Amino acid sequence: MDIRLGNGFDVHAFEEGDHVILCGIEVPHDRKLKGHSDADVAMHAVTDALYGAMAQGDIGRHFPPSDPQWKGAASEIFLRHAVDLASELGFSVSNIDVTIICERPKIGPHAADMMTKMSELMGLELSRVSVKATTSERLGFTGREEGIAAIATATLVKP
Ligand SMILES: Nc1ccn([C@@H]2O[C@H](COP(=O)(O)O)[C@@H](O)[C@H]2O)c(=O)n1
Ligand SMILES: C[C@@]1(CO)OP(=O)(O)OP(=O)(O)OC[C@H]1O
Numbered sequence: 001m002d003i004r005l006g007n008g009f010d011v012h013a014f015e016e017g018d019h020v021i022l023c024g025i026e027v028p029h030d031r032k033l034k035g036h037s038d039a040d041v042a043m044h045a046v047t048d049a050l051y052g053a054m055a056q057g058d059i060g061r062h063f064p065p066s067d068p069q070w071k072g073a074a075s076e077i078f079l080r081h082a083v084d085l086a087s088e089l090g091f092s093v094s095n096i097d098v099t100i101i102c103e104r105p106k107i108g109p110h111a112a113d114m115m116t117k118m119s120e121l122m123g124l125e126l127s128r129v130s131v132k133a134t135t136s137e138r139l140g141f142t143g144r145e146e147g148i149a150a151i152a153t154a155t156l157v158k159p
Pocket of ligand 2: 061063
């Protein structure tokens with residue numbers, strides 16, 4: 001069996017707004033995340049973890065930020081592409097795990113919805129999807145609430 005591990009990391013800065021989108025779920029907040037796409041930092045980290053496990057580059061290689069086609073795009077397009085590519089290459093996703101790093105918004109109350117959404121989008125059973133969060137104890141750019149970071153791992157298997 002061919003077992004692959006990938007990691008992904010992403011950061012998006014805050015700008016004026018009233019909600020953020022994380023793992024495909026709209027979370028009310030007093031700012032939004034800035035990006036070329038919908039700036040779903042957590043979904044981008046998972047997508048990059050999938051590309052990494054396949055050694056297929058990164059999200060910007062497949063969806064260049066210079067391409068106007070992706071302006072305001074829903075990040076599930078990127079995630080689905082990575083999942084479909086895995087399937088084309090003979091892999092199935094075994095599990096994903098993502099940690100969202102921010103002081104606010106609190107992720108705990110939304111984590112179940114986020115895991116359900118990721119499970120549905122990826123066609124992956126819920127027990128194989130993990131979404132969790134931490135603060136950075138008020139240190140650094142996440143601690144100053146300048147933006148949100150996310151780090152993810154994904155495991156792919158080919159029988
Ligand atoms: N945005 C966040 C950050 C944290 N949590 C939850 O709080 C727990 C404690 O966080 P520490 O950074 O103080 O360790 C953490 O384990 C999460 O359960 C959260 O929901 N949203
Ligand atoms: C997702 C893409 C799509 O153009 O743009 P952004 O929303 O800015 O997100 P980023 O994490 O900077 O990744 C680069 C791009 O692929």
